[in-house]
Amino acid sequence: xxxxxxxxxxxxxxxxxxxxxxxxxxxxxxxxxxxxxxxxxxxxxxxxxxxxxxxxxxxxxxxxxxxxxxxxxxxxxxxxxxxxxxxxxxxxxxxxxxxxxxxxxxxxxxxxxxxxxxxxxxxxxxxxxxxxxxxxxxxxxxxxxxxxxxxxxxxxxxxxxxxxxxxxxxxxxxxxxxxxxxxxxxxxxxxxxxxxxxx
Numbered sequence: 263x264x265x266x267x268x269x270x271x272x273x274x275x276x277x278x279x280x281x282x283x284x285x286x287x288x289x290x291x292x293x294x295x296x297x298x299x300x301x302x303x304x305x306x307x308x309x310x311x312x313x314x315x316x317x318x319x320x321x322x323x324x325x326x327x328x329x330x331x332x333x334x335x336x337x338x339x340x341x342x343x344x345x346x347x348x349x350x351x352x353x354x355x356x357x358x359x360x361x362x363x364x365x366x367x368x369x370x371x372x373x374x375x376x377x378x379x380x381x382x383x384x385x386x387x388x389x390x391x392x393x394x395x396x397x398x399x400x401x402x403x404x405x406x407x408x409x410x411x412x413x414x415x416x417x418x419x420x421x422x423x424x425x426x427x428x429x430x431x432x433x434x435x436x437x438x439x440x441x442x443x444x445x446x447x448x449x450x451x452x453x454x455x456x457x458x459x460x461x
Contacts, residue, residue, distance in 0.1 A: 265306055272297055272311065273318045279377055280322020281329065283337070286346060286377040291408055298412025308413055312405045319401035323366065323380040327393065330384025337381055346374065354378040362388045363396040370400035371407075 263271075275293050279285035294315065301308040330337060354375050357365035362383055369379045383393050 268297065268300070268306060269310060269314050273314045276315050276318035277322045277325075280319060280380065281325045283346065283377060283381070286374040291373070294405065294408035295412035295415070298409035298414075299416035301409070302413045302416035308409060311409045312402060315405035315409065316401035319370070319404065320397050323393070323397040323401075324390065326377075326380035327384040327390050330381035331387065332384075333381075334385050337385060346378070350374050350378060354382050358382050358386060358388070362386075363393045366393045367396040367400045370404045 272293055275288050276290055279288045279290050294311075297306055297311045297315075298308065300306045301311055354365075354369065357369060357375075358379065366379050366383065369375045380393065380397070384390075
């Protein structure tokens with residue numbers, strides 16, 4: 263597909279993860295790792311991947327906050343909310359009760375919980391201005407970390423042929439030495455001269 267379509271799909275997936283509770287099950291990590299690898303291969307631009315993803319996160323957090331404020335407690339008891347583990351809800355509520363804004367920053371790196379946090383911020387009537395700075399900070403950090411991981415992994419794969427053969431040879435030598443040592447140790451242990459005195 264053309265790069266523009268790839269950016270749109272990535273943006274839509276991240277936005278859906280933030281806004282819709284069903285988005286908790288969207289594999290955004292896989293998408294960002296793949297996008298990072300494609301950027302390394304020259305098919306996408308890493309800065310555009312990070313920028314479009316970060317923009318989707320900030321927009322999604324805002325819309326999720328509005329949704330939570332509108333629906334309130336019904337989030338947990340209606341539709342897809344009932345399929346999310348109770349422990350995830352409780353963990354998010356605990357974080358929101360202690361520190362709303364910093365919780366949004368921390369949970370951005372925790373799957374499923376990051377979808378619930380802005381919703382619960384709205385449901386508990388926490389003003390959006392309290393979480394907005396943390397959303398703006400967390401979005402590029404998260405996007406850079408996940409897309410960057412894919413970018414670096416692709417770079418390692420590209421370098422693999424250069425050092426793959428020496429590493430394989432070293433592993434073969436180490437395995438052969440281990441087998442030789444085990445056979446020698448077993449032979450010496452079963453030798454009659456090593457048996458203990460008769461009683």
